[in-house]
Amino acid sequence: MDKSNDHIENLIICYLNGKCSEVQKQELLDWVNASEENKLLFIRTKxxxxxxxxxPDCSNEQLIDFYRRLVVRKEKTPVRHLLRVASMAAMLAVAFVAGILVYSYLLFPEARQIVYSVPLGSKASVELSDGTKISLNSGSTLTYPDNFRGKTRTVSLTGEAYFEVSSDKSHPFIVQTRHFDVRVTGTQFDVCAYDDDQLASATLFEGGVELSGKSFGKMVLNPGERAVVDKINGRLTVENADIQTITSWKDGKFYFKNISLPDLIKRLERWYDVSIKLPERGIDTLKYSGRFQNQETIWQVLDALKLTSPIDYTRENLREFKLQYLPGSANDKKR
Amino acid sequence: MSRFDQIYYRYHRQLLLFSLKFVEREADALDIVQEVFISVWATDRLNYDEAHLKSYLFQATRNRCLNYLKHQGIMRQYEKNAALQLRQIELVHYQSGEKSLIETESVDRINQAIESLSDVQKEVILLSRFDGLSNQEIADKLGIPVRTVETRIFRALQKLREKITSTGHILLMVMGFFRRSEKMN
Structure with missing residues (x-):
């Protein structure tokens, strides 16, 4: 503490006031790290x-907000709410990606970030500078540097992608999503993290990956396992993966197994670039399994749904459909 | 009022203040506190005795703040962020046992301590912490150099801490520092 006490006092208060320059913050950090006594003085003053x-006490309005969140958690079909959240999330994601771009340009003009977006209704693949191959599903966005520098190879993803990471033990490969990060050294895995899905998942086919997320900390995934994070309650579940179903998309097939109607509809919307309105109620218990080869038109898929469940559809516009629930129809009993 | 609502009203402000120590964005701090309350909602944690429940709430808040900071660290991995490191050091310190005044003291007790400061010290604390003026604004208002304002605030904070915490070597150490600083003036 030889540096004049006055100087340190001023520095601490200047920092608390939020008016410190980066250089001053670094100076304060160095001083705090210099001795236990310094550290305690800083922590206790702060x-x-x-x-x-x-x-101001905002517990009243916050308690109302709390109950509102609970209600959303309990409803089985928070679709419209989720869509609203999703559009906000999408805006945030855009702002976030833009922020990263600006940021990386400012600090690392040579490490350029590339934002690769796949339109709805199509698929794409990308090869990174380290040889890693990535297949991207409809409506996905991948952000990656043109050249990997530093200790890790980091990319970020919204949507679904299948990774074949080229092995490099000393430079872990990290996929960041809004809900968890996946860390590997060399392996094959699938990440599905669309902003407008309630569930986000990671499936491992080969090797080993480590998952980390705000809500569940860290966990290791074994080959053949699929980790699913529920974004609403933050809960993590691990299940045995149906590999064929999960990877079908990258071979242009459309397989799905035991998924809810809202989930199925969202996939169809991405796959066919259409908009489909769900019925308000009555769809909670509907589960679907099926296999399409992507040769079918959206009409054929909707006809198949109509035949197997108590729903009907009408076309509202060129690429817009609306589903209706028909309770007690013959179809209902057939299931 | 349900037991849950009582607990919510009793601890919300404290947990929010505590989160704001480590999380800059108020919206994020509010989110963290909501998540903490979700973790006690409709669980038998509601039946914990008061002390146990309180320490659970603060511990859960700390853990979530730490995860948040780690996440920030990942996001800004290229940035050598001194402020982030300072927050982490502070948070880790609270994991090792010492409790924040936010956890141990009531608002009333802190306000009483502020009331009992000398007029000069009370003035800067009220302008800074209650009226939310920046140090520069206070300096302009009082017609004194900003460094003097900073020094006054620092001394006032030490005095407050001295009044609030009762005994122990912590206090002596801070006072020791305080006296040495006084002599230098």
């Missing part, structure tokens, strides 16, 4: 500052 913060 603590009294923080505890005297003028913070």
């Amino acid at each position: 603590d009294i500052w923080d505890s005297a913060r003028q913070q």
Whole structure:
């Protein structure tokens, strides 16, 4: 503490006031790290500052917000709400990606970030500078540097992608999504993290991956396992994966197994680039399994749904459909 | 009022203040607190005795803040972020046992301590912490250099801490520092 006490006092208060330059913050950090005594003085001074913060009590409105969140969690079909959240999330994601771009241009003009977006109704594949191959499903966005520098190889994803990561033990490959990060050294896996899905998942085919997320910490996934994160309650479940179903999309096939109607509809919307309105109620218990070869038209798929479940559809516009629930129809009993 | 609502009203402000120590964006801090309450909602944690429940709530808040900071660290991995590191150091410190005044003291007690400061010290604390003026704004208002304002605030904070915490070597150490600083003036 030889550096004049006054100087450090001023520095601490300047920092607490939020007016410090980066250089000053670094100076404070160095001083805090210099001794246990310094660290305690900083932490305790900041603590009294923080505890005297003028913070209006907002517990009333927050409690209402809390119950609102619970209601959304309990409803089985928070579709419209999710869509609203999804559009906000999409805006945030755009802002976030734009932020990263600007940021990386400012600090690392040579490490350019490439944003690769696949339109709805199509698929694409990308090969990265390290030889990693990535297949991207409809409506997905991958952000990656033109050249990997630094200790890790980091990309970020919204949507679904199948990764064949080229092996490099000393440079872990990290896929960031909005809900979890996947860390590997060399392996094959599938990540499905669309912004407008309630569930996000990672499936491992070969090798080993480590998953980390805000809601569940860290976990290791074994080959053949699929980890599913529920974005609404943050819960993580691990199940045995149906490999054929999960990877079908990258071979142009459309397989699905035991999924809910809202999930199925979302996939159809991405796959065929159409918009399909769901019925308000009555669809909670419907589960679907099926195999399409992607030769079918959207009409044929909807006809198949109509034949196997108590729903009907009408076309509202060129690429817009609306489903209706028909309770007690013959179809209902057939199932 | 349900037991849950009582707990919510009793601890919400404290947990929010505590989160704001580590999480800059208020919206994120509010989210963290909601998640903490979700983790006690409709569970038998509601039946914990008061002390146990309180320590659970603070511990859960700490863990979520730490995850949040780690996530920030991943996001800004290219950035050498001193502020982020300072927050992490602070948070880790609270995991090792010492409790924040936010956890141990009531608003009333902190306000009483502020009331009992000398007029000069009370003035800067009220302008800074209650009126939300920046140090520069306070300096302009009082017609004194900003460094003087900073020094005054620092001394006032030490005095407050001294008044609030009762005894122990912590206090002596801070006072020791405080006296040395006084002499230098």
